Amino acid sequence: MMSPASRPKRVCIIGAGASGMSAAYALSRHPDLFSVTVFDKEGVAGGMATSIDIDSKKYGASYINDGVQGCSPTFANTMRMFRMLGYEPTEVGMQISFGKGDDFWTNVFPTALTSQFQNDIAKFGRVLKVIKKLEVPFAMMPVHVMLKLFGFSKDFGEKMVYPLVALFFGTGNQTPYISCAILERVFMDPSMKLFEYDSKSLLASIPTMLAFLKLHDVYESWKIETASRGNVNFKLNHNVLRVVSRSTSSSSSDSNSSGPIQIEFIPTTENLEERVTQTANFDELILAIDADSALKLLGEEATWMEKRVLGSVKYLYDVTITHNDLDYMKKYYEVQYNPSHNAPMPEDGSAEEYAEVERAFAFAKKNFRPLYYTMQYPEDKSKIEMSFDLTHYQPQFRGEKPAGPIKPGDTSSHRNEVQDQPSITREAQDLSNGKAGESDRTGKDSQGNAEPPLEDHVFQTIFLDRDGSQKLWTWDEIPEEKRIYEKWWKQQSHRWQHYAKVVPWMMWINGKKHTHYAGAWSVLNMHELAVTSGFAAAYRLGAEYPFKGDDDCERLFKLYLGLSHGVRARKEDRKGVFA
Structure with missing residues (x-):
């Protein structure tokens, strides 16, 4: 023995x-x-x-990833593990569309709302540096207290800060109560950073995100x-x-x-x-x-x-409804570029500043393709709803194979390190497995890649915090015939x-x-x-x-x-x- x-x-x-x-x-x-x-x-x-199967003839792809969509390029352990196994995430520009109408703003072009909050945005950068230096005490301070402490306007917190943090860290309708340290790390931590801060527009650019493969x-x-x-x-x-x-x-x-x-x-x-x-x-x-x-x-x-x-x-209960209801998305979000949201030209600005703003508007007119959306409930603007455009986000809707843009013979940077690859990996890397739904990809993105037209896009809308916010939900407005999948989640509160x-x-x-x-x-x-x-x-x-x-x-x-x-x-x- x-x-x-x-x-x-x-x-x-x-x-x-x-x-x-x-x-x-x-x-x-x-x-x-x-x-x-x-x-x-x-x-x-x-x-x-998880991944779920969908009708490729109807939506232009045979599956979606459900629950986890992608990550920042700084996620080194995740990326190495995936690449070693023979899977390669796809780069995608992380465009956001927050709010509706007068409350709309984005990281793609300057809007009237970002002009309105110029003083708060400039102060926000200074406060981030303070939080970084004094992270331990600020880790115990909720965001809503910090905003009051430094004299930020209530609207700035509700319309810009809360949606930003809620969307990318899954804090949902608990965002006013999260630790200030999370807020700081969105911008400052090299292992978690998603954004570059800009003193005029809050977000400096369109960050590169990685969309997961199947x-x-x-x-x-x-x-x-x-x-x-x-x-x-x-x-x-x-x-x-x-x-x-x-x-x-x-x-x-x-x-x-x-x-x-x-x-x-x-x-x-x-x-x-x-x-x-x-x-x-x-x-x-x-x-x-x-x-x-x-x-x-x-x-x-x-x-x-x-x-x-x-x-x-503490855990909260959310429900994700995957759907194809473009009317719902247009009602509650800014889905397409609208020049009426353009920020006014800077007063007494230099010629270069004017040219920069004009370039941003021209870029948005051709390239505005949001991946992430948030909407504030009119009854309580501290509470939000989140959505994704999976067709913009996930690469299979543009014909990418389930393994992503990885070549079977590529062994650089730890790719394909597994010696005896299982058949499922070899099949996922096969170019022919990216052709599902090809005939239904009749639209084009800004780079000319074929993708389904907007009316055939697949969206996900997340209704947050069942116990605290369900009375505000608009989920009954998405008709049954437009729903693809419904899933309940238990989500950690930060x-x-x-x-x-x-x-x-x-x-x-x-x-x-x-x-x-x-x-x-x-x-x-x-x-x-x-x-x-x-x-x-x-x-x-x-x-x-x-x-x-x-x-x-x-x-x-x-x-x-x-x-x-x-x-x-x-x-x-x-x-x-x-x-």
Whole structure:
């Protein structure tokens, strides 16, 4: 019989989203050290990163990504993982359309609203620098308090600041209560920055975003690659009911069946005869699920500290309606360029300033193609609704193959590093798989690429905060025949209390009682943080960081390791004189 000291450490991972998959991948690279089982109640890996099929003859593409759309180019861990597997995100200009009518503004051209708020916009840049220098106290201050403290106008906060933060960090209708530190990091943090600040227009330019490829295929390839080393077993369609124990069992003399961690689970297959509750024992546990689900699974096993920290994560319930209702979009958003929104020419401006503004208007007339929209409810302008134009955003609507613009033979910058690519990757890279819906792409974008005409675009509208805002929702205005898909989400709130009661205290529960936590909720709701959190949990168990030596990837990993686990990288993984 193999002794516990000589056999691989048995690790249970609950959750096969970005964080669980990252932890499993890092552990899979050590088949002699770890034996891993990944549980997820769903039948596919990916968590929130899902793809759904749509009618290519009607919409000009055969699928959409649902839930996770893309990311900033600074998301180094996500990008390296995807490219290594044989998938390449597509660059897209991040155009926004906020508000309607007199309240409309955009980062594509100067509008009357940005002219109205010139003083507030100029002051905003100075305040960002103050917040950066004094980040710790400002992390505990909600945005609405900061706006009052520095004398910003109420309209500036509601019409410009709240929509900006809500859209890109998923804070929704909790935006007035989020930490000021998030606001500052949108502009200042090199690992999270989305915008360049401009003292006249707030946003300096149209940033480059990366639109994800077909996420179903990415995660399936990720699963196959992780399982290929033989030490990771995926139990999808298996629902973990509870954590029975996190202390060494004395009920069994067989050291291979006993262990500190005992869980209870049940298959979720359609075959009722297979739905039998089972138990399994492990040495270590990684909870790669949301905080309240983790707390529910722990039940009486949860410590006082875990109850306090996990119980302080607040979740909101939103619904996403994917639809094809252009009339709805035109009613509530500015979908097309309208010169009546142009800002007045600058008074006493130089010839160059006049020319610059004229160039912006000319560019917008030809190229205004928003990806993101927000609308404020007239009854309460601190609350918003968000929408996406998926046809503008996702590259399959312009004929890109499911793997994105990656060449099968390209091995530069870690692309296609997986030696034996699964068939799903090879199919996703096949040029012919980008032709779905080709005959229905009868319109053209500003670069002349074929895409569906505007009336055939696929939109997503997110109705936020069911419990606090449903009375304001206009979802009943989207007729059933225009709806493609409806999905409810549980969304983390980034209110300031999260940075007072959760983030600083994660290090005090991570690693206790053979348990580690992974998930973007531990800091900020971003795919990159989910990936990094999974790598960190595996690293604490003794696995190597998979992207060791890559400074761009290591930067956030080491920051997360210190913030959420309270430890430094191991000595052999540190550099410099003071390593």
